[in-house]
Amino acid sequence: xxxxxxxxxxxxxxxxxxxxxxxxxxxxxxxxxxxxxxxxxxxxxxxxxxxxxxxxxxxxxxxxxxxxxxxxxxxxxxxxxxxxxxxxxxxxxxxxxxxxxxxxxxxxxxxxxxxxxxxxxxxxxxxxxxxxxxxxxxxxxxxxxxxxxxxxxxxxxxxxxxxxxxxxxxxxxxxxxxxxxxxxxxxxxxxxxxxxxxxxxxxxxxxxxxxxxxxxxxxxxxxxxxxxxxxxxxxxxxxxxxxxxxxxxxxxxxxxxxxxxxxxxxxxxxxxxxxxxxxxxxxxxxxxxxxxxxxxxxxxxxxxxxxxxxxxxxxxxxxxxxxxxxxxxxxxxxxxxxxxxxxxxxxxxxxxxxxxxxxxxxxxxxxxxxxxxxxxxxxxxxxxxxxxxxxxxxxxxxxxxxxxxxxxxxxxxxxxxxxxxxxxxxxxxxxxxxxxxxxxxxxxxxxxxxxxxxxxxxxxxxxxxxxxxxxxxxxxxxxxxxx
Numbered sequence: 001x002x003x004x005x006x007x008x009x010x011x012x013x014x015x016x017x018x019x020x021x022x023x024x025x026x027x028x029x030x031x032x033x034x035x036x037x038x039x040x041x042x043x044x045x046x047x048x049x050x051x052x053x054x055x056x057x058x059x060x061x062x063x064x065x066x067x068x069x070x071x072x073x074x075x076x077x078x079x080x081x082x083x084x085x086x087x088x089x090x091x092x093x094x095x096x097x098x099x100x101x102x103x104x105x106x107x108x109x110x111x112x113x114x115x116x117x118x119x120x121x122x123x124x125x126x127x128x129x130x131x132x133x134x135x136x137x138x139x140x141x142x143x144x145x146x147x148x149x150x151x152x153x154x155x156x157x158x159x160x161x162x163x164x165x166x167x168x169x170x171x172x173x174x175x176x177x178x179x180x181x182x183x184x185x186x187x188x189x190x191x192x193x194x195x196x197x198x199x200x201x202x203x204x205x206x207x208x209x210x211x212x213x214x215x216x217x218x219x220x221x222x223x224x225x226x227x228x229x230x231x232x233x234x235x236x237x238x239x240x241x242x243x244x245x246x247x248x249x250x251x252x253x254x255x256x257x258x259x260x261x262x263x264x265x266x267x268x269x270x271x272x273x274x275x276x277x278x279x280x281x282x283x284x285x286x287x288x289x290x291x292x293x294x295x296x297x298x299x300x301x302x303x304x305x306x307x308x309x310x311x312x313x314x315x316x317x318x319x320x321x322x323x324x325x326x327x328x329x330x331x332x333x334x335x336x337x338x339x340x341x342x343x344x345x346x347x348x349x350x351x352x353x354x355x356x357x358x359x360x361x362x363x364x365x366x367x368x369x370x371x372x373x374x375x376x377x378x379x380x381x382x383x384x385x386x387x388x389x390x391x392x393x394x395x396x397x398x399x400x401x402x403x404x405x406x407x408x409x410x411x412x413x414x415x416x417x418x419x420x421x422x423x424x425x426x427x428x429x430x431x432x433x434x435x436x437x438x439x440x441x442x443x444x445x446x447x448x449x450x451x452x453x454x455x456x457x458x459x460x461x462x463x464x465x466x467x468x469x470x471x472x473x474x475x476x477x478x479x480x481x482x483x
Contacts, residue, residue: 111143111231112159113167114220116213122171124164134160141220143231170212174205193453197255204248211241235310236354242306246299246438253439257446262454269465272458275393279450283391290378291445294403297374298441301367302434308364309431313357314422320415323362334359368414375407392448399444406437 114137115121125131135156138144144151181198184190190198218234265272308314317323328334339355340348352359382388382400410433417426 111219112138112163114138114141170209177205178202201251208244208248211244215241235307238310239303239306243303253442261451265454265458269461273462276455281391283387284448287388288448291448294374295441297371298438301371304364304367307360311357311360313361314418316357317361318418318421320418328362329358372407372411375403379404396447399447403440403444406440409433410437
């Protein structure tokens with residue numbers, strides 16, 4: 001936080017009074033956020049005019065960003081700290097708030113269990129003594145000390161069961177995949193290449209659990225987050241945890257679709273051969289590569305959303321398409337030296353895109369807009385290109401329509417989540433929508449990709465069916481006869 005202005009001008013003095021008054025309101029009253037905003041707004045002077053016009057540089061944050069946060073329907077959020085600074089002509093206001101334990105319980109329930117016990121941790125505490133032990137461990141964590149010092153045991157049980165349910169669900173996913181996989185591989189019900197893929201997916205599931213604890217661990221130590229900030233898990237580890245989950249799901253979906261498609265092609269050899277020959281049309285080559293690039297773009301957009309969630313970047317600039325007074329914040333804010341860790345500021349170019357909430361949200365907006373326009377462009381290509389329209393299978397056309405529908409739904413969910421300050425139902429729907437969009441792109445890719453192994457098996461089956469029957473010598477009553 002920047003210090004108060006040291007100028008002795010009347011405006012600066014008025015700002016100091018506003019700052020002290022805001023602090024008094026925050027610490028001695030129970031006013032809601034919208035009421036606090038009304039009190040502060042009554043103290044602030046009107047924006048100055050320069051050259052007969054209202055200056056756009058006066059209070060850009062306070063008018064565009066912070067007012068939207070404070071005057072929202074989340075009136076239970078309290079103003080924690082307010083600092084004002086500036087010169088005689090231009091002042092800026094930055095408001096920093098924190099959520100009460102009731103509002104932050106869902107966001108920080110992942111830190112309620114401070115140990116990782118893959119086997120013995122499957123069962124929750126069974127008696128009062130066990131609950132006291134778990135509650136004591138949580139009370140020693142930075143989150144409890146800084147955010148929830150007055151949390152009761154009953155409130156702790158709520159967030160504990162939320163995290164415990166998440167971990168138990170992860171264990172069930174692993175067991176439900178591992179046991180059938182072991183059976184099918186042991187009984188040789190799957191081919192050798194598919195067995196290798198199944199083992200790889202099982203390894204990803206186990207690695208996902210390890211990453212989950214590695215992520216939680218980052219929020220349990222004071223030295224892993226910035227001094228003065230509230231405890232949070234590392235956005236890097238959160239994104240890695242999310243990315244591994246997406247990769248694991250994508251591998252399951254792709255291999256499942258591959259098995260179903262192989263069965264469909266081999267079930268009727270003649271129809272399967274016609275489908276393969278149509279997919280080998282050179283006119284589908286560009287479309288097939290575009291679908292692959294689109295899948296990568298959707299995945300990268302989802303991962304940028306993980307950074308937005310890890311930094312709470314959705315709680316700023318709650319408007320669309322503008323961010324403040326323009327389409328993007330000022331350059332000084334996007335590439336701020338505050339996030340640099342080196343004296344020569346050589347890391348400012350890569351730390352800001354990963355640690356600066358303003359730039360992280362801008363990057364997510366750019367990636368999301370690029371994804372939306374790419375989907376619409378690919379859909380227009382299927383409609384306007386006569387050669388592609390003729391070569392594209394009917395199933396791929398339907399898949400393209402599904403992708404367009406999901407990307408439109410995802411855009412609506414994303415903008416709504418931003419405007420309404422990331423309510424839990426909308427945020428969850430937005431995250432699920434990203435997975436649904438990626439799934440639709442994967443399904444579209446499976447309908448246009450050429451299955452090599454299925455093509456080889458189909459060619460062998462057709463060659464065997466079309467080959468003439470071999471002549472077998474038969475021994476009949478001592479004579480060697482050829483039939």
